[in-house]
Amino acid sequence: MKIKRAISLSAYALCIAGAALHLNGCSSTPKPAEADGSSRVPANEVARVDTLQQRVNADRKLLAENGLLRAQVDVLQVKLNEMTSIVREALTLPPAPRALPTPVPLPPAAPLQPQSRPAVDLPADTYAVNVSGVVIRVFHPFAQTDFEPSDRVADALRSSIRGAEQIEVRGYTDSNVVNKADKLIAIERAEKARTWLIQNGADAAKVKTKHFTAGSFLTENTTQEGRGKNRRVEVDIRNQQLAAAGRAMSN
Structure with a gap:
């Protein structure tokens, strides 16, 4: 009897010990996964910043x-x-008769000398001599703002801006009414012309710009030809040498 009871107690103790080991294994905290860091990229890496910029x-x-x-x-x-x-x-x-729009007054400009002739061989609507210098015009296609003078006009511009005292660049459209879209076009025409002049030798401090959204037409505005003349940039160059040359040619 004593031997059987000792065997039973030993088996019971072994069961309790196994259960304790099982519980200890289940209650342990799992270790978190660790990243190896091989794919990390610095937030302030120069190449990445340049790409974003x-x-x-x-x-x-x-x-x-x-x-x-x-x-x-x-x-x-x-x-x-x-x-x-x-x-x-x-x-x-x-x-039905059409009512013509009320003409907008032209900006004040120096009067042309009587019988004055251009100092260069260009059409009168492109090149004009006045008492303070010359006015050179560049015409634009519909809704375009790029300043692209012909070779002859470009040569006249480059020679006229030498020694200029002041240059006023005026951008125009063929619109009859003031509106936001035509205002933007008039501004860009004047600004792109100013950039061209500076790139071709004009003193940036002497070049000023103005824009006229509607009106201020050079000629009548009811035909395609007239509208083409009114879509323009005028470069008003104050140059006393050119003015004197114009007066000499008119005498």
């Missing part, structure tokens, strides 16, 4: 181009409405 610059440029494109689309819509109105009037019998 390039993306920001590209986005800004795209926004500016989209803004100009929207402005040009608005101008096209305005011109389309005007042309549609003209066609409808032309098809109406008899045509």
